[in-house]
Amino acid sequence: MVSLQRTAAIVSSATVRITTFIFLRWIPGHHLAPVIFTAFAVYITSVRSLLQRSIDDEAGEASKPETKRTGSRGAALVTLLTGLPSVSWPKVTVCTACINVLLALLALDFLGRGVLFYPSGKLAFSRVGYVSPTTASLLVREPDPAQLPLVVYYQEVAGEDSGKWIEDGIIYQTDDSTDFTVPVILRDLKPFTKYRYSLSNNLTGSFITAPFPGTDGASRLSFLTSSCMKPNFPYNPFSHPLRIPGIETMSAAIAKLPAYLRPSFMLFLGDFIYIDVPERFGSSKSHYRSEYRRIYSSPSWNVPQDNPAISLPWLHTLDDHEIENDWAKGNLTSPYPAAADPFVHYHVSVNPPIPPLPFAKRENTTYFSFIHGPASFFMLDTRTYRSEPARPNSTILGSAQLQSLLTYLARPEPAEVRWKIISSSVPFTKNWHVGTTDTWGGFLRERRTVFEAMWRAERDVGVRVVLLSGDRHEFAATRFPDPLLHPSPDDTSPLTAGEGVHEFSVGPLSMFYLPIRTYRQTDDEDVSIKYAPDGNTKFGLIDISTYEEEIEDASGNTLSPVSTVTVPCSVLTYSLYVDGEAVWKYRLSAPMTGYAAPAAGERSSRFPPGRVLLDDIEKDSWGSYLKTRIGRVEEVGARLWKRTTDTYLELLEGVRKSGRLD
Numbered sequence: 257m258v259s260l261q262r263t264a265a266i267v268s269s270a271t272v273r274i275t276t277f278i279f280l281r282w283i284p285g286h287h288l289a290p291v292i293f294t295a296f297a298v299y300i301t302s303v304r305s306l307l308q309r310s311i312d313d314e315a316g317e318a319s320k321p322e323t324k325r326t327g328s329r330g331a332a333l334v335t336l337l338t339g340l341p342s343v344s345w346p347k348v349t350v351c352t353a354c355i356n357v358l359l360a361l362l363a364l365d366f367l368g369r370g371v372l373f374y375p376s377g378k379l380a381f382s383r384v385g386y387v388s389p390t391t392a393s394l395l396v397r398e399p400d401p402a403q404l405p406l407v408v409y410y411q412e413v414a415g416e417d418s419g420k421w422i423e424d425g426i427i428y429q430t431d432d433s434t435d436f437t438v439p440v441i442l443r444d445l446k447p448f449t450k451y452r453y454s455l456s457n458n459l460t461g462s463f464i465t466a467p468f469p470g471t472d473g474a475s476r477l478s479f480l481t482s483s484c485m486k487p488n489f490p491y492n493p494f495s496h497p498l499r500i501p502g503i504e505t506m507s508a509a510i511a512k513l514p515a516y517l518r519p520s521f522m523l524f525l526g527d528f529i530y531i532d533v534p535e536r537f538g539s540s541k542s543h544y545r546s547e548y549r550r551i552y553s554s555p556s557w558n559v560p561q562d563n564p565a566i567s568l569p570w571l572h573t574l575d576d577h578e579i580e581n582d583w584a585k586g587n588l589t590s591p592y593p594a595a596a597d598p599f600v601h602y603h604v605s606v607n608p609p610i611p612p613l614p615f616a617k618r619e620n621t622t623y624f625s626f627i628h629g630p631a632s633f634f635m636l637d638t639r640t641y642r643s644e645p646a647r648p649n650s651t652i653l654g655s656a657q658l659q660s661l662l663t664y665l666a667r668p669e670p671a672e673v674r675w676k677i678i679s680s681s682v683p684f685t686k687n688w689h690v691g692t693t694d695t696w697g698g699f700l701r702e703r704r705t706v707f708e709a710m711w712r713a714e715r716d717v718g719v720r721v722v723l724l725s726g727d728r729h730e731f732a733a734t735r736f737p738d739p740l741l742h743p744s745p746d747d748t749s750p751l752t753a754g755e756g757v758h759e760f761s762v763g764p765l766s767m768f769y770l771p772i773r774t775y776r777q778t779d780d781e782d783v784s785i786k787y788a789p790d791g792n793t794k795f796g797l798i799d800i801s802t803y804e805e806e807i808e809d810a811s812g813n814t815l816s817p818v819s820t821v822t823v824p825c826s827v828l829t830y831s832l833y834v835d836g837e838a839v840w841k842y843r844l845s846a847p848m849t850g851y852a853a854p855a856a857g858e859r860s861s862r863f864p865p866g867r868v869l870l871d872d873i874e875k876d877s878w879g880s881y882l883k884t885r886i887g888r889v890e891e892v893g894a895r896l897w898k899r900t901t902d903t904y905l906e907l908l909e910g911v912r913k914s915g916r917l918d
Contacts, residue, residue, distance in 0.1 A: 261302050265306060265339055268295045268296070270338070272295045276292055276360070279292060279363055279366070279534070280490065280491035282768060284486065284489060284768065288534070296356060296357075296360040306341050307341045331344065331345065335348045336348055337352075339353070339356060362493055366491045371546075376546065377549070379397060381459065381557075382394055382396045382453075383552075384463045384567065384570075385569060385571070385605075386571060386606060386607055386608040387463050387465055387521070389445075389447035389465055389467060389468045391445060392451065393441050394408075395437060395439055395605060396430075396438050396455065397435070397436050397552075398430050398455075400457075405426045405456075406456050407456040408425045409421045409422060409454045410442055410452065411451065412450070412451055424443075425440065435548075439606050447466065447468035449465050450464045451464070451465065466520070466629065469627065470670070470671075474629045474630065475629065475672065475826070476629060476800060477520060477800045478517050479520050479521050479522070480519045480521070480568075480797055481760075482522070482525070482726065482796065483526050483527055483726025483727055483763040483765065484577075484766075485527070485764060485766040486766065488501075489792075490792060496554075498551075500554045500766045502793040502795075503557065503559075505766075505793045506565065507556075507564065509837075511563050513797075519568065519797065520569070521568065522569070523724065524573070524765075525575070526575025526639075526726055527578065527681075527727065527764075529548060529551055529577065530577045531577060539591040541594040544578075544594055544598050548598045571608060571624075571635065572603035572604075573635050573638075574599055574622060574681065575726070575727055576639060576681075576694070579592055579596075579639060583642075587641065596640075607635075609624065610624055610625070611660045611663075613660055614656065615656040615657075622637040623637045630673055630674050631673065631675040631800060632673050632675065632719070634661060636681070637653075637657065637681075641654025641657055645694065645698025646693045650701070652698070652702055653702065662706075664676075665706075665712070665713045666709065668717055674720060674826035675719060675720055676717075678722070678724070681725065681726060682695040683696065683697075683725045683727065683761040684725060686700070687784060688774055689776065707736060711757065714862065715738070715740075715741075721758075722760070724759070724760055724761075724762075726761060726762060729769050730761075730770060730787070730788070731787070731789070731791075731794050732761050732786065733784075733786045733830075733842060734761070735754060735757065735759070735783045736756045736757045736781065748780035749783070751785065751787075753785060753868050754783065754785075754865045755865045760796055760830050762794050762796045767792065768792065769791055773789060786873070788832065791834035792835065793833075793834070793836065794832065794833065796831065797833060797838075798828060798829070800828045802824060803827045805822065805825040805827065805864070806822050807822075807823060823847050825846060825848060827844070827845050827846075828846070829842070830844075837872075838872075839873050840872065841870035842867070842869065843869055847863075
């Protein structure tokens with residue numbers, strides 16, 4: 257009996273310590289909290305029983321020499337490391353028990369402090385949403401009726417001078433139907449101009465309007481992209497429970513940039529909240545609303561004070577953790593309606609406009625399209641309309657959104673627009689081999705339809721297509737060569753720069769990263785360029801500018817059918833930031849004028865191949881090799897399970913047919 261209790265104490269103590277470390281510093285999985293508290297309860301019960309038995313045994317052996325009862329220092333170390341109690345070392349026993357008590361309390365603090373002590377019902381804030389050349393969308397939340405009516409003012413800011421304040425409107429009422437939020441649109445603004453806004457409740461902010469198409473400012477654009485953030489992770493017991501370290505790291509990195517590289521907006525690609533991580537406390541509308549309020553209550557939005565993240569326009573797409581992990585049940589099944597309520601009020605209400613041809617009712621449309629300078633954007637919603645993956649007719653977009661996207665890809669753009677940028681909350685590539693079916697890898701038939709339209713757009717419309725995605729808590733750059741242009745084996749070699757539609761998938765902005773390697777190229781369709789899994793804070797800075805570039809040109813000279821020419825190009829540079837530092841840069845070019853498209857067979861694309869400008873990412877090592885091997889365990893296990901299940905079903909079918917014949 258004593259041996260069983262000792263084993264229970266050792267195992268439960270080790271479980272508490274290891275699992276708590278994983279929970280607080282590695283992955284805050286919802287299944288870990290019950291394990292921690294269950295193991296802690298087993299540990300306390302086992303220790304109490306062992307101590308009582310030891311005290312009884314000690315009383316019966318009181319006549320033995322004191323040195324025998326004291327024990328060796330090695331025994332004290334065993335007690336400290338394993339959690340086993342020892343009456344011979346009472347202070348060490350108290351210390352080792354306190355370690356486990358402290359770990360359980362830290363896990364409980366991470367789990368519940370923000371939820372219990374920061375309901376944020378009284379939160380009043382404002383932020384900037386979509387900004388066009390002549391308008392700016394503001395989201396205002398004010399639950400205090402004493403502050404109403406709210407008067408909205410704005411003024412033009414020109415260097416040291418500021419224009420007069422202009423009253424743009426009055427908010428007479430806010431109510432619970434929208435969680436006390438109101439979208440405000442400032443109109444008749446000047447293009448490419450800095451403005452400051454102010455509300456009568458002392459909320460202020462600033463923004464810069466977009467350049468008007470065809471002007472000099474429209475040739476340049478800089479913006480950010482990322483996904484996934486969770487307050488106070490990795491966990492710090494001395495930190496504010498709503499602090500989001502990644503936002504502060506990003507803001508500090510932006511502040512170091514020269515003025516011409518300062519981003520115009522953040523394209524945030526889902527998992528703005530984690531309703532089910534580390535624990536789901538409810539699925540009602542009020543629960544979802546409170547999660548959004550807590551995120552917007554974070555002190556990190558106002559760091560640093562001279563350039564806070566809250567002043568940056570944020571544009572949002574939806575992903576699963578705003579609803580439920582790996583959501584694929586449409587927009588009518590619970591809890592989607594409850595989850596969609598705050599997403600609409602806090603994000604959709606100040607997002608860009610929906611496409612001109614949404615092919616669906618406008619009130620049922622959560623995908624968006626807009627033009628900013630040299631780029632046209634289509635923001636996909638890959639959650640609301642998706643069906644179960646890996647089925648013959650699975651859809652990730654739904655028929656209306658798919659038709660709208662195909663129409664967008666086939667649409668000619670204004671002369672100054674050289675890029676079609678499509679954002680997706682989940683990656684297009686199937687190179688991730690864990691959770692593949694939750695990405696576009698579970699919808700390969702529809703993916704092929706979309707890719708064919710993208711390749712056609714690059715060939716016929718004359719714009720370059722770039723894909724941006726998130727979700728995976730890792731970074732990967734992938735390219736998808738057009739098969740009709742007959743790429744050579746060198747064009748499809750893994751970990752190479754080159755041609756094709758490019759995807760940059762990045763995250764998290766502030767969350768865990770996977771310590772195992774799950775991304776790799778397995779065919780010649782999805783060509784790996786770069787993989788960077790590590791880092792709790794990752795985001796991409798995309799800069800589009802006009803440069804003179806040397807590219808290969810089909811000159812028509814029979815002696816030299818392909819020559820090098822210098823032409824003006826719209827150049828997109830993707831910079832990957834990991835934990836605040838730029839570690840990888842990649843450049844794509846789209847020639848603007850004076851460029852003859854190569855003849856068939858001379859090159860594999862009409863656009864120049866991409867180029868790596870910077871690579872400070874740690875090279876492969878034995879450690880990464882081991883992590884890659886570990887990363888394949890789940891994949892192999894899934895294949896074995898599928899094979900076993902298929903065999904079992906075949907046997908059942910055989911038995912059924914045999915019985916029917918008999």
